Amino acid sequence: MPTLESKDVAVLDRPDGSLGDLPDFTSDLYKDAYSRINAIVIEGEQEAHNNYVDIATLTPEKEEELVKLARMELKHMRGFTACGKNLGVKADMAFAKEFFAPLHNNFQKALSEGNLTTCLLIQAILIEAFAISAYHVYIRVADPFAKKITEGVVQDEYLHLNYGQEWLKANLDTCKEELMTANKANLPLIRSMLDQVADDASILHMDKEELMEEFMIAYQDSLTEIGLDNREIARMALAAVV
Amino acid sequence: MFGLIGHSTSFEDARRKAMELGYDHIAKGDLDVWCSAPPQLVEHVNITNPSGKSIEGAYIDSCFVPEMLSRFKTARRKVLNAMELAQKKGINITALGGFTSIIFENFNLLSNQQVRNTTLEWERFTTGNTHTAWVIARQLEINAPLIGIDLKQAKVAVVGATGDIGSAVCRWLSNRTGVGELLLVARQKQPLVELQKDLGGGRILSLEEALPEADAVVWVASMPRTLEINSSKLRQPCLMIDGGYPKNLDEKFSGEGLHVLKGGIVEFFHDIGWNMMALAEMEKPQRQMFACFAEAMLLEFENCHTNFSWGRNNITLEKMDFIGEASVRNGFTTLNLRSFLQAAVA
Numbered sequence: 001m002p003t004l005e006s007k008d009v010a011v012l013d014r015p016d017g018s019l020g021d022l023p024d025f026t027s028d029l030y031k032d033a034y035s036r037i038n039a040i041v042i043e044g045e046q047e048a049h050n051n052y053v054d055i056a057t058l059t060p061e062k063e064e065e066l067v068k069l070a071r072m073e074l075k076h077m078r079g080f081t082a083c084g085k086n087l088g089v090k091a092d093m094a095f096a097k098e099f100f101a102p103l104h105n106n107f108q109k110a111l112s113e114g115n116l117t118t119c120l121l122i123q124a125i126l127i128e129a130f131a132i133s134a135y136h137v138y139i140r141v142a143d144p145f146a147k148k149i150t151e152g153v154v155q156d157e158y159l160h161l162n163y164g165q166e167w168l169k170a171n172l173d174t175c176k177e178e179l180m181t182a183n184k185a186n187l188p189l190i191r192s193m194l195d196q197v198a199d200d201a202s203i204l205h206m207d208k209e210e211l212m213e214e215f216m217i218a219y220q221d222s223l224t225e226i227g228l229d230n231r232e233i234a235r236m237a238l239a240a241v242v
Numbered sequence: 243m244f245g246l247i248g249h250s251t252s253f254e255d256a257r258r259k260a261m262e263l264g265y266d267h268i269a270k271g272d273l274d275v276w277c278s279a280p281p282q283l284v285e286h287v288n289i290t291n292p293s294g295k296s297i298e299g300a301y302i303d304s305c306f307v308p309e310m311l312s313r314f315k316t317a318r319r320k321v322l323n324a325m326e327l328a329q330k331k332g333i334n335i336t337a338l339g340g341f342t343s344i345i346f347e348n349f350n351l352l353s354n355q356q357v358r359n360t361t362l363e364w365e366r367f368t369t370g371n372t373h374t375a376w377v378i379a380r381q382l383e384i385n386a387p388l389i390g391i392d393l394k395q396a397k398v399a400v401v402g403a404t405g406d407i408g409s410a411v412c413r414w415l416s417n418r419t420g421v422g423e424l425l426l427v428a429r430q431k432q433p434l435v436e437l438q439k440d441l442g443g444g445r446i447l448s449l450e451e452a453l454p455e456a457d458a459v460v461w462v463a464s465m466p467r468t469l470e471i472n473s474s475k476l477r478q479p480c481l482m483i484d485g486g487y488p489k490n491l492d493e494k495f496s497g498e499g500l501h502v503l504k505g506g507i508v509e510f511f512h513d514i515g516w517n518m519m520a521l522a523e524m525e526k527p528q529r530q531m532f533a534c535f536a537e538a539m540l541l542e543f544e545n546c547h548t549n550f551s552w553g554r555n556n557i558t559l560e561k562m563d564f565i566g567e568a569s570v571r572n573g574f575t576t577l578n579l580r581s582f583l584q585a586a587v588a
Contacts, residue, residue: 136358158359212278213319214358220280221330230282231264238267 023205025087025143033203035092038084040197043096044131045077048160051107051123058116069160076153083146099196103127103189110182117168117175118182124164125222130190132157133214134206141205161218165225172227179226180236187239190215216240244299244542245328245336246535247281249306249320251488251523256307263517268305277316279305281324283331287516289539291572297542301518302328304342308488311341314349321345326357329366334547336367337538340487343369347406347554364549368541370534371551373569374506375410376562377533378485381505381576382458383419388579389479389501391457399425399456401449402463404433407485407506410557411460416441417559425452428463460505461486473497503579506533511573530577540568 023030052070056063084091103122110118135154139147168175194215198208216237223233250256253273260269268279285301304324310316321342328336338346345351346369355362386393398415402408403426415421424444428434434446453459453471458481471494478499484491485505492502513528524530534551541550550565551557 154359207315209274209277209316210319213280213323216278217280217323230284234265234267238270240267 022141022143023203029203031087031089033200034084034087034089036095036200037197037204038080038089039091039093039096040099041080041131041134042077042084042091043093043100044127045073045080047100047104048123048127048131049073049077051119051127052160054107054111055116055119055123058111058114058119065163069163072156072160076156079149079153083143083149086145087143099193103186103193106186106189115178115182117171117178118186120164120167121179121182122186124160125168125219126186126190128157128161128164129218129222130193130215132161133218134211136214137206137210138204161222165222168226176228183236184239187236191240243331243333244297244538245302245331245333246299246339246518246538247302247304247321247324247328247336247342248339248518248535249304249308249341251308251340253307253309256305273307273309276305276307277310277313281305281320281327283327285516285518287514289510289514291543292511293571295543297539299539299542300328300331300333301516302336303518306341306345308341317341317345318349318351318354321349321351322354322357322362325362325367326360329360329362334366335538335541335550337370337534338367339370339532339535343371343534344487364552365547366549367552368534368537368549369406369551370532370537371406372410372557372561373508373537373540373551373565374485374533375407375414375557376566376569377508377576378407378460378462378483378505379411379414379419379562380566381483381503381578382415382460382481384576385483385501385503385579386458386481389481389499391479391481393419393421393458395422396457397421397423397425397455399427399447399452399459401427401452401459401461402486403444404428404430404437405462406551406554406557408460408462409437409555410562411462411485412437412441412444413557413559414562416443422457425456427452456480459483461491462505464488469494471495473500476500501579504577507531507577508533508536508569508574509577510536511575536569536574537565540565540572540574543572544568 049070052066052073056066107119107122110122132154135150135157139150142150168179194208194211201208201211220233220237223236250259253276256276257269263284265282268276281302281304283300283302287299287301288296289299290296302324304320306317306320310320324342382398383393386396398421400408400412403412412424412426416424424441426434426438426444426446427449438444438446454475454477457477460483462485464486473495480500482491482495482500482502483505484502489504495502507530509526509529515528537551541547
């Protein structure tokens with residue numbers, strides 16, 4: 001076993017325990033990567049807005065609440081648009097549309113078939129967990145303006161995650177099988193989305209390893225909340241790694 | 243509820259255990275997957291002390307493996323995420339086992355109190371070092387006489403004397419046990435001089451100088467891998483208490499008259515019915531565990547929900563008395579040189 005005496009042990013070079021310098025927000029390299037990451041975030045919030053409006057058509061009795069959630073997503077979208085403008089970056093929206101297309105298509109298919117469980121899994125669990133985890137990692141390395149915006153957004157996103165959890169928890173007996181199937185089809189998409197942005201994210205000082213870990217924590221927490229046991233969660237998470 | 247944060251002793255071991263527990267997704271992954279794996283609450287356990295009081299606990303595997311020591315960011319995330327999970331689960335007092343407390347201390351994680359939307363409450367955690375120090379000191383007191391060492395006359399070397407556990411053991415040995423002479427060994431000179439002043443005695447030596455003189459050696463530092471020791475130069479008998487982590491002294495030393503005892507290990511008075519100590523390669527995993535883990539249990543049994551062992555050099559003799567008495571009262575004994583103890587009883 002390696003010990004603290006081993007040569008290959010990390011050396012802490014910052015006595016305050018901090019992780020190091022922030023990236024240079026003004027460099028061309030940063031701005032280029034930011035044009036795609038920022039676009040993904042803006043598009044993600046737009047997708048989220050549309051998805052909650054769509055979900056409301058499947059549960060008309062919850063329409064008021066869902067429309068409220070949807071409106072919050074638009075507010076987030078405007079916030080993140082301001083982040084890009086603040087850095088003088090034009091978001092690459094065409095890239096972002098393509099980035100979300102597979103997940104978007106799966107959502108639309110489920111919607112047209114009236115599969116509320118799948119719709120909630122995609123939007124209220126997977127996308128929200130993905131957003132929360134990415135925002136947590138981003139906050140640690142964001143420019144001061146974006147940091148403040150993102151901190152506000154994260155608190156809202158927990159509410160959204162919670163909304164999906166509550167419904168799935170209350171209906172777990174009848175929706176478990178569909179949940180498993182939907183997970184199997186959609187979790188690998190999240191993984192491949194993460195892979196696609198890993199290089200750009202690393203220019204923003206966001207490690208892929210950390211993004212994945214944060215996502216798994218948020219996802220695992222959410223499934224635990226819904227009422228699945230450790231083994232079931234393990235089986236579901238397997239879809240992300242193989 | 244008490245908690246234990248632990249980890250496997252190697253990546254290979256971790257994968258095997260994960261497979262046994264049904265965590266296939268992690269078990270099949272490579273080291274990168276493990277670096278991204280969230281901490282897992284893998285086991286709940288109930289334990290009852292000799293007077294019939296039952297407490298509940300949970301074992302959290304941080305998914306850290308020693309192979310990650312070279313990845314500073316990964317290691318710190320593993321520790322902080324495991325602590326966050328413990329707090330989110332509402333655990334009152336959690337011990338940081340194995341490398342967990344070492345990483346916490348060496349990587350200065352005290353400055354990282356905020357983990358996502360959780361503010362870590364330090365009073366919910368303990369390094370367990372007070373109990374470990376007390377157990378090591380008692381192991382020396384109990385076992386040295388069994389192999390013919392009279393501690394009143396003996397020279398006892400403490401390797402890693404200036405560390406949290408090491409300095410506490412030194413204080414105990416010089417104030418309570420009364421050993422012939424304390425030999426103080428550590429890498430840095432200045433803290434050694436301060437310790438010597440604080441103790442009002444003890445001789446500062448290099449490791450090479452101390453070993454041939456010592457009748458007993460307490461190791462509370464990680465053993466340098468490159469260290470080569472000629473066992474024939476050691477005194478006979480010689481008692482070595484391996485209180486460091488990992489416990490690898492027996493690979494280095496063997497020979498007649500040389501007795502190596504795993505330090506900082508305790509045994510509970512009945513089987514616990516858990517799986518996790520098999521991970522730590524305990525000889526009797528149903529009863530034996532690291533003293534630092536047992537400290538969390540003791541604090542829970544005693545309703546003492548504070549970060550009892552925290553920071554460096556805060557371990558007083560009074561705290562060692564308190565935890566030592568709790569240890570005995572709640573059914574723990576120290577790990578001893580078994581064959582000698584049996585012979586002595588016979």
